[in-house]
Amino acid sequence: MTDLNEPLTQDQKSPEAKLRGNGRPARKRASVPEAKLLEFAELLFFAYRDFTRDPDAILKDFGFGRAHHRVLHFVNRHSGLRVVDLLDILTITKQSLSRVLKQLIDQGYIVRQAGSSDRRERLLFPTGRGRALAERLAAPQLVRLASALKATGPGAEVTLRRFLEAMVNAEERPKVSSIMASSPVPLKEGGKEEEA
């Protein structure tokens, strides 16, 4: 539609060309052609589809779903985060979070404790049981990632990291960075846990 001006064939058009809306060449470097970008979109879908497959199967045995995995993952990786942090990460409503979080707490995978500086806050920690399940769910994903990185060859890590960071909304990037920097190794939170 409305591509009467461009004598380019379909698979040479680029998003920038469309946004420029004229026939002049790009200022710096030609962008990736649209057809190739669509292939990346598809590959991303297939990669993510299979990335979530293994943990989903394990979760079923526990009567949990993917939502539980996400919560448990972030609580395990970033022990002591607040409920509001989790809401921000997952971008869901507190009512949706509440449902799965409650189950994880009731079944002894996560504990809640009041913040010391602000006692309204509820800080979330994994129990030993929670850590064990989080690790079990992560295991197949880590194997997949490790072997994919290896298959990709040298430079894969740096390139991939840059790409994934750039895929995140610009306004979200500082938040994401600060989350990823926080307690990258689960804290020994010192307190005694109520193990089941």
Added chain:
Amino acid sequence: MTDLNEPLTQDQKSPEAKLRGNGRPARKRASVPEAKLLEFAELLFFAYRDFTRDPDAILKDFGFGRAHHRVLHFVNRHSGLRVVDLLDILTITKQSLSRVLKQLIDQGYIVRQAGSSDRRERLLFPTGRGRALAERLAAPQLVRLASALKATGPGAEVTLRRFLEAMVNAEERPKVSSIMASSPVPLKEGGKEEEA
């Protein structure tokens, strides 16, 4: 728990080391440390979360959901695929597919036509309306991908493509390749469409 044997600090363990279960060095090259792999897992989550955000907002205006987007995307990109192909791609049941596909057909975004060699098959094609919506949904994703690739720098395309392909289940890779090779530019299916 049960990590009494390994004197390694947490962020030096690797999936291979865990699978080897002994202290000897890896045969060829040290794999990416577990902590780094976990960061990739998180970044993948954040990237995919934001990747789907823009089209989701557009879909809402049409009373559609992400499931409709997936169906419309693949029908548009690979015109003439069969229902069974779609089931295989999406990895959902035909009852789930049926619900969204029916809506897309009823509302004039997709047409169905009997296969010529095997008349049991129903081949799926986008209408003009379907192509328009598919393109509108894809647009923000393509812009995001293009700018992320640009930000990543030279070599990003090759590396990313290899990585994403390696993330797909090994048994699925031939299927994925053949899907991606099929009608990468929407076919002009020649026939007249029933546009609304």
Added chain:
DNA sequence: GAAATAAGTCAACATGGCTGACATAACCGA
């Protein structure tokens, strides 16, 4: 002609999003 295949349908159920309304406790500023 029988079996297998491609597609479609009905019914019921589970998960995990959503909105809206409201309650409680704690903090914070005037």
Added chain:
DNA sequence: TCGGTTATGTCAGCCATGTTGACTTATTTC
């Protein structure tokens, strides 16, 4: 100290999209 704001939690109901199981129809294949 009081009143507003913030962090959290909860109830109720709705919607989208996944599931299983059973069954039908048309067509191809052996």
